[in-house]
Amino acid sequence: MTTLLEARYRTALRLLPAYYRREREEEMVETYLWGVDRDTQDQSRPTAGEVASIVALAVRTRLGAAGAPRRYALLGASARRFALFAVLLQAASAVVDRVLELTWGTTHGPAQWDLFLTRFNGHGPGNSVPVAVLEWTLPLLWTVAYAALLRDRRGLAGTAAALAALPELWVFAAPFVTDAYPPDLAYATANGLLAWLTVLALCAAYHRDAPPAALPAGTPGLVYLAACVVMGASQVALPPLSDSVWAPATAVLLAGLAWLLRRPRTPDTAFALAALGALVLALRVTTLSHWFGVLPAVVRFGSVVQAAVLLLLTAALTVVAGRSVRERAGRA
Structure with a gap:
């Protein structure tokens, strides 16, 4: 009994x-x-x-533990690819934003430098010097998470990613404990989802039975450098369009197009890029909807085009990946 x-x-x-x-x-x-x-x-x-x-x-068993059926192995591989790509995207974005911000502040006269320093002087709504410093520096830990992950130091990677994502939680808490202004809820939610889904995927998919992280092409340093160059160039070449989403969206678009043109195609990479594209598309749409009425016409046009291309790319990646899965199942 x-x-x-x-x-x-x-x-x-x-x-x-x-x-x-x-x-x-x-x-x-x-x-x-x-x-x-x-x-x-x-x-x-x-x-x-x-x-x-x-x-x-x-x-572990649903994300591709040893001996898992094909669908669980694919789910685990896709989650690991997504975590790696999302960490890389946010690492490069954080570095490029801060390098360009410092470059602008130091090369455009004392007024611009003073403007840069105002965030750290303790004045203004919710402006605490320690908090401002942490908000500026913590996202740089995405780079630490990227390097640690590719060296198979999973605990360090997860810790660094969680610390790097903390500012995306603080924007929600700050209005309740300081006199900071409430954030745009839609954009802050999309940004928080990108950061914390990355942390969740990183900690869950790279479990003790998972294989080490590996890029589908290139060496870690060169891929990181390429991501930084692409994002930086997209902001410098088209400064009127350079909001906080333009450069990451450009990088995702180029990565997705490169995957569609290569052979052979692996469905885990496609699903990972599609998931990342969907999250960046949410950022693009929420940013556009919030500022649409005050943006110049050229910026509105560029942002709408970028959103449309992201949508088409995400759909194409999903369709091609699904077809690849069916073809592999048919050959098995």
Whole structure:
């Protein structure tokens, strides 16, 4: 007769995918019940640590643990690609923004330098010097996360990414604890989703059973440098269009087009680029909708075109990746 404790364990184990439960459920239940007096099993329940370990195992088995079926292996590979690409995108974006900001401030006279320093002088709504310094410096840790991930230092990569993403949470909290102005909710939400979905994918997909991170082409340093050059050039060459989304969106567009033109095509990379494109598209749309009424006509036109191309590219990547999956399944 099944006891209440056994039923509770089996309920928790339903978090695991079916293929894993078929192979391991009975063994796991026996292990959990080993040494527990049967007379007390109707008054007991799984511990928080046991449930947490089952949740962690569920993440690993659904994101491509060893021996996982093809669809779970693809999901895990796609999540790892997304995490790597999103970390790279935000690392290059943070560096380029700060380099260009410093360059502008130091080359356009004292007035521009003073304007740059105003964010750090403690004046203005919600302007705390330590907070301003952290908001400016923490995003640079995306570069640390990128380097650590490609050196297979997963703990350091996850910690650095989480710290780099903290400013995207602070914008929501600041109006409640300081006199800072509330953010544009749609844009701040899209920006926060990009940052924290990256952290989540990084920590979940690069579990202990996952293979080391690897770029689909190029060496880590050259790819990072190329991303910085592309973003920087897109801002310098078209300064009227250079809001905070223009350069990342340009980089995603070029990466997606390059993938569509290469052979062979891997569906995990396509799904990762499509997910990243969808998040950047959300940033593009929220930025455009917030400022549409005050933007010059050329900027509105450029932003609308970029949004349309991002939408088409994301759809094309998804379609091509889906077709590739079906073709591989047919050959298997």
